[in-house]
Amino acid sequence: MLTYTFSSTDTAPLYQQLYRFIREDIAAGVLAAGVKLPSKRNFAKNLGISTITVENAYEQLIAEGYLYTLPRKGFFVTDIGNGLSVRRERIRVQECGVRTKQKKYLADFTSNQTCKEQFPFSVWAKLMRTVLKEDREGLMINAPCAGILPLRAAIAGHLKEFRGVEVEPGQIVIGAGTEYLYGLLLQLLGMEKCYGVENPGYHKIYKIYKSHRVACSCVEMDEAGVRISGLEEKKVDVVHISPSHHFPTGIVMPVSRRYELLGWAAKREGRYIIEDDYDSEFRLTGKPVPSLQSIDVQEKVIYMNTFTKTLSSTVRISYMVLPKHLAERFLEQLSFYSCTVSNFEQYVLAAFIKEGYFEKHINRMRKYYHEKRDLLLKQIGDSGLADCCSISEEDAGVHFLMEVNTELSDDEVCTALEREGIKVSSVAQYYMENAGKKEHIFVMNYSSLEEANMKETIRKLEKLFVK
Amino acid sequence: MLTYTFSSTDTAPLYQQLYRFIREDIAAGVLAAGVKLPSKRNFAKNLGISTITVENAYEQLIAEGYLYTLPRKGFFVTDIGNGLSVRRERIRVQECGVRTKQKKYLADFTSNQTCKEQFPFSVWAKLMRTVLKEDREGLMINAPCAGILPLRAAIAGHLKEFRGVEVEPGQIVIGAGTEYLYGLLLQLLGMEKCYGVENPGYHKIYKIYKSHRVACSCVEMDEAGVRISGLEEKKVDVVHISPSHHFPTGIVMPVSRRYELLGWAAKREGRYIIEDDYDSEFRLTGKPVPSLQSIDVQEKVIYMNTFTKTLSSTVRISYMVLPKHLAERFLEQLSFYSCTVSNFEQYVLAAFIKEGYFEKHINRMRKYYHEKRDLLLKQIGDSGLADCCSISEEDAGVHFLMEVNTELSDDEVCTALEREGIKVSSVAQYYMENAGKKEHIFVMNYSSLEEANMKETIRKLEKLFVK
Numbered sequence: 001m002l003t004y005t006f007s008s009t010d011t012a013p014l015y016q017q018l019y020r021f022i023r024e025d026i027a028a029g030v031l032a033a034g035v036k037l038p039s040k041r042n043f044a045k046n047l048g049i050s051t052i053t054v055e056n057a058y059e060q061l062i063a064e065g066y067l068y069t070l071p072r073k074g075f076f077v078t079d080i081g082n083g084l085s086v087r088r089e090r091i092r093v094q095e096c097g098v099r100t101k102q103k104k105y106l107a108d109f110t111s112n113q114t115c116k117e118q119f120p121f122s123v124w125a126k127l128m129r130t131v132l133k134e135d136r137e138g139l140m141i142n143a144p145c146a147g148i149l150p151l152r153a154a155i156a157g158h159l160k161e162f163r164g165v166e167v168e169p170g171q172i173v174i175g176a177g178t179e180y181l182y183g184l185l186l187q188l189l190g191m192e193k194c195y196g197v198e199n200p201g202y203h204k205i206y207k208i209y210k211s212h213r214v215a216c217s218c219v220e221m222d223e224a225g226v227r228i229s230g231l232e233e234k235k236v237d238v239v240h241i242s243p244s245h246h247f248p249t250g251i252v253m254p255v256s257r258r259y260e261l262l263g264w265a266a267k268r269e270g271r272y273i274i275e276d277d278y279d280s281e282f283r284l285t286g287k288p289v290p291s292l293q294s295i296d297v298q299e300k301v302i303y304m305n306t307f308t309k310t311l312s313s314t315v316r317i318s319y320m321v322l323p324k325h326l327a328e329r330f331l332e333q334l335s336f337y338s339c340t341v342s343n344f345e346q347y348v349l350a351a352f353i354k355e356g357y358f359e360k361h362i363n364r365m366r367k368y369y370h371e372k373r374d375l376l377l378k379q380i381g382d383s384g385l386a387d388c389c390s391i392s393e394e395d396a397g398v399h400f401l402m403e404v405n406t407e408l409s410d411d412e413v414c415t416a417l418e419r420e421g422i423k424v425s426s427v428a429q430y431y432m433e434n435a436g437k438k439e440h441i442f443v444m445n446y447s448s449l450e451e452a453n454m455k456e457t458i459r460k461l462e463k464l465f466v467k
Numbered sequence: 468m469l470t471y472t473f474s475s476t477d478t479a480p481l482y483q484q485l486y487r488f489i490r491e492d493i494a495a496g497v498l499a500a501g502v503k504l505p506s507k508r509n510f511a512k513n514l515g516i517s518t519i520t521v522e523n524a525y526e527q528l529i530a531e532g533y534l535y536t537l538p539r540k541g542f543f544v545t546d547i548g549n550g551l552s553v554r555r556e557r558i559r560v561q562e563c564g565v566r567t568k569q570k571k572y573l574a575d576f577t578s579n580q581t582c583k584e585q586f587p588f589s590v591w592a593k594l595m596r597t598v599l600k601e602d603r604e605g606l607m608i609n610a611p612c613a614g615i616l617p618l619r620a621a622i623a624g625h626l627k628e629f630r631g632v633e634v635e636p637g638q639i640v641i642g643a644g645t646e647y648l649y650g651l652l653l654q655l656l657g658m659e660k661c662y663g664v665e666n667p668g669y670h671k672i673y674k675i676y677k678s679h680r681v682a683c684s685c686v687e688m689d690e691a692g693v694r695i696s697g698l699e700e701k702k703v704d705v706v707h708i709s710p711s712h713h714f715p716t717g718i719v720m721p722v723s724r725r726y727e728l729l730g731w732a733a734k735r736e737g738r739y740i741i742e743d744d745y746d747s748e749f750r751l752t753g754k755p756v757p758s759l760q761s762i763d764v765q766e767k768v769i770y771m772n773t774f775t776k777t778l779s780s781t782v783r784i785s786y787m788v789l790p791k792h793l794a795e796r797f798l799e800q801l802s803f804y805s806c807t808v809s810n811f812e813q814y815v816l817a818a819f820i821k822e823g824y825f826e827k828h829i830n831r832m833r834k835y836y837h838e839k840r841d842l843l844l845k846q847i848g849d850s851g852l853a854d855c856c857s858i859s860e861e862d863a864g865v866h867f868l869m870e871v872n873t874e875l876s877d878d879e880v881c882t883a884l885e886r887e888g889i890k891v892s893s894v895a896q897y898y899m900e901n902a903g904k905k906e907h908i909f910v911m912n913y914s915s916l917e918e919a920n921m922k923e924t925i926r927k928l929e930k931l932f933v934k
Binding site for chain 1: 517518519520522523526527529530538578580581582583586588591592595596599603604606607608609610627628629630631643644646647650654658659670671674675678679680722757761779780781782783784800801803804805806807808809810811812826830
C-alpha cells in the first residue's frame with residue numbers, strides 16, 4: 001500500500017501533509033492516471049492516522065481535480081496529462097537500459113547460453129504441478145544447509161550410474177551455481193591458502209578468487225594439463241582444474257598426470273584438488289574419462305558439477321561432492337548458512353532426475369549437439385574455410401578449436417567479426433600472462449548457435465579469412 | 468499391509484521414524500530379501516501420513532542400499548547378506564542422519580519457518596503456468612548479474628508504495644538470500660574494512676563475517692540502538708543494523724539516532740551503513756517507521772530486504788538497494804558473477820508483485836500474525852503466567868519478549884522446555900560478549916507456532932514457571 005512518512009518538524013496539519021504527498025506523486029507521474037487509491041479505512045490504518053485525516057486529504061484532492069470518485073468503487077487518479085512526468089519516466093527507463101542491454105548476435109561463439117527449444121518445458125511443467133500438489137509440506141520445511149535429501153540422493157544415484165562415482169548423499173552440497181560454491185569452498189578450506197588456476201583457463205574462476213582477496217596463482221599447462229612443477233614453484237595449496245575437458249584448450253588429462261596430481265596432493269596436509277567436471281556429460285565420442293574423484297583414496301579431491309550446462313544456463317543449481325572429512329567440517333563450520341536454492345526447484349529437479357528424465361534429456365542433448373557439430377563442421381569443410389582453417393578438440397564438450405591461417409592479429413579478427421554480428425574469442429585471450437600464448441586459434445562454442453544462422457555465419461567467416 | 472506406530476514422544480521427523488522402522492526390520496530379517504514394499508500412496512494412506520513422508524523414507528533406504536526399485540514394478544528389499552554390510556550401512560545411515568535430522572517441536576519459538584497453510588499456493592501455481600507458457604524466451608536468456616529487469620522494477624515499485632523508498636531498478640541487486648548478498652557486499656566494500664554488528668544481535672551475521680575472515684566488531688547498544696561512541700572506539704567502517712526492528716530486543720531506532728548515524732557515516736569516506744529491513748512488513752500497530760535509506764542524501768546506506776520472511780523461508784530470494792556510486796562499482800567489479808536466482812523464480816515473483824498479489828499477501832499475513840499474536844497474548848494473560856511474566860515489544864515483527872520471574876537460570880529454562888518439546892532462546896544468548904547481559908528475558912517468535920498447540924504449550928510453560 002502507498003506509504004508516506006510525516007514530518008515531525010512540519011507544522012502543517014497531517015491532512016495537508018498527506019494531501020501534498022499525494023499531489024506531488026500525481027504531478028510527478030508516480031501515481032499514474034487511473035490508479036486506484038487505497039480505501040480511507042485501510043490507508044488510515046496503514047499510516048497510523050485517523051480515517052478523518054485521510055478523508056480531508058482526499059476531499060481537497062477531489063476539489064482540486066487530482067482525484068475523482070466512482071460510487072462504490074473508490075478513489076482514482078485523474079489524467080492530468082503532464083509532459084513533465086513523462087520525461088522523468090523516460091530518464092529512469094534509459095538508466096535501466098544501460099544496465100541491462102544485451103547485444104543480439106548472428107552467432108555468439110562465446111556464449112554458454114542453451115538453446116531455448118531444447119529445454120524440456122513440458123516435463124518440467126508437469127513435475128512442477130505434481131510437486132506443488134503433493135509436496136506442499138516438504139516445500140515449506142527449511143532445507144538442510146547442503147540441500148534437500150531427495151535431491152542429494154538423486155544426484156548420488158546419477159553420479160554412480162553416469163560417472164561411476166560412488167558417494168553418499170551426505171557428501172553432496174547443493175548451491176545456487178558453482179560460483180557460489182567456490183565462495184563456500186574458500187571459507188571451508190581457508191582464505192589464507194594459495195589457490196592455483198590453469199593458465200590458460202576460464203577467467204571467471206581467477207576473478208572470483210581475486211575478488212575474495214585470496215592468493216591466486218596461474219599455473220602453466222603442457223599438453224597433459226597443469227604442470228606439477230608449476231604447482232610446487234608457486235607454492236599452490238589448492239589447485240582448481242577441469243581434467244575431463246579443459247577450457248579453452250580441450251585437453252583431456254591423461255591418467256599418468258592424474259596420478260601425479262594425486263601424488264602432489266598427498267605430499268602435504270591441506271593440499272586439495274578441485275575437479276570441475278562442468279561439461280563431462282557432453283563427451284561426444286570415445287570412452288568415458290574416469291573422474292579424478294573416483295581414483296582418489298586419500299580424500300583429496302572435491303568434485304563439482306552443474307545443471308547449468310545440461311539443463312539451462314538460467315537454472316542456477318550446482319553441487320559439489322566433499323571428501324568425508326571435509327563434509328564433517330562443512331557441517332561443523334558452515335551449516336549456519338541456509339541453502340541458496342529454493343526448495344521448489346530442488347524438489348522439481350530431484351523428481352526430474354529420479355524419474356529418469358534427466359538421463360533422457362542428456363542423451364537427447366548429446367545427440368542434438370552431435371548433429372549440430374557435424375553439420376557445422378561439414379559446412380566449414382565444404383566452404384572456402386577448409387583451405388585456411390584446421391579444426392581440433394571437437395570430440396568433447398560443446399566447443400572446438402579453429403586455427404586460422406591469417407595475417408590479421410587475434411584482436412583484429414575479433415573486432416572485424418563483431419562488426420558482422422559474430423562474437424568469438426581466441427585461446428590467447430584466456431592466458432592470464434603473456435608467456436607461451438599461441439595466436440590464431442579461436443574457441444568455437446556452438447551451444448547457442450542457431451542452425452538457421454550457420455550458412456550466413458560461415459559466409460562472413462569466409463569473407464574475412466579466404467583470400 | 469506393513470503397519471508401524473509412530474511415537475508421539477519421538478521428536479525425529481516422521482520420515483526418519485519410518486525409515487528407522489523399515490531399516491530395523493530389514494536388518495533383523497523381518498523383511499526378507501526380495502520382498503516388495505507397499506506403493507508409496509497405499510502405504511501413506513494406511514499409515515495416515517503424507518506420500519512425501521513415505522517417499523523420503525524410501526529415498527533414504529534406497530540411497531543407503533536397503534531397498535532397490537524396478538521401473539513400473541515398485542520397491543524391493545535388497546539382499547544385504549551378512550552382518551558386516553549391516554554394520555557398514557549403519558555407519559552410513561548415521562552419517563546421513565546427522566546431516567538431515569530436524570527435530571519436531573510442539574512449539575519452536577526460535578524458528579523463522581513460515582506456516583505452510585499461509586503460502587499462496589494456488590496463485591503461485593497459476594503464475595508459474597503463465598510464465599512457463601508465455602515467457603519461454605525470457606526464461607532461457609541469461610539474466611543480468613543483478614537480476615532480471617521486470618523483477619527489479621517490480622521491487623522498486625513496491626518499495627515506493629510500501630516503504631516510501633524511491634530507487635531506480637538499476638540500484639537493485641537480486642540474490643539467493645541475504646546471506647549470499649552479505650558475501651557480495653564484502654567483495655564490493657572491501658575485505659580489509661572493519662565491520663560492526665549489533666550486540667546483542669543476530670549471530671548469523673557475525674558468523675558470516677568471521678567465516679570470510681574479515682575484521683568484525685561487536686558494538687554495544689543502548690535503548691536507542693547501536694552506540695555511536697562504540698563505532699568510533701572500535702574503528703568500525705561499515706555498520707550492519709536493523710533500525711526498523713532490532714532482533715532480539717525489538718528496539719526501533721528513534722530518528723535522532725538515525726541522523727547521528729548518518730552523521731557518523733558522512734564523517735569519513737568509505738564508511739557505510741547496511742540497513743537490514745528484514746521484517747518491516749509486519750509492523751502490527753502504530754505509524755510506519757521511515758527507512759534510514761529514505762533520509763540518506765549522501766549515498767551512505769545500503770538497504771536490504773528479503774522475501775524469505777514475507778513469502779516462505781524456503782523461497783530464497785532477497786535484494787539490496789545500492790547507492791548509485793556503489794551500483795556503478797558493482798557493475799564494474801562484480802558483474803562477472805551470474806545471478807544466483809533462477810530466471811523462473813524471478814519471473815514468477817515479478818508477476819506476483821506486479822499483479823498486486825504480494826500486497827494482498829502481506830495484508831493477509833499481517834492480519835494472520837496480528838490475530839495469532841492477540842490469541843497467544845490473551846491465552847498467556849488468562850493463564851497463571853500472567854502473574855510471573857511480562858510481555859514487551861509486541862507491536863512489530865513476529866516476535867515479542869517475555870520476561871519471567873523465576874529462580875532458574877536461562878540455560879535451565881531452555882533445557883527444561885526443550886525436554887517438553889518447546890524451543891526458546893533468551894535475549895542473553897544473543898550477546899556476543901558477557902557485558903550488560905540481562906537474564907530471564909525470552910524471545911518468542913510465534914511465526915511457526917500452530918494454533919492447535921498453543922494451549923498445551925502454555926500449560927507446559929505454566930508447569931515450569933508458576934509456583
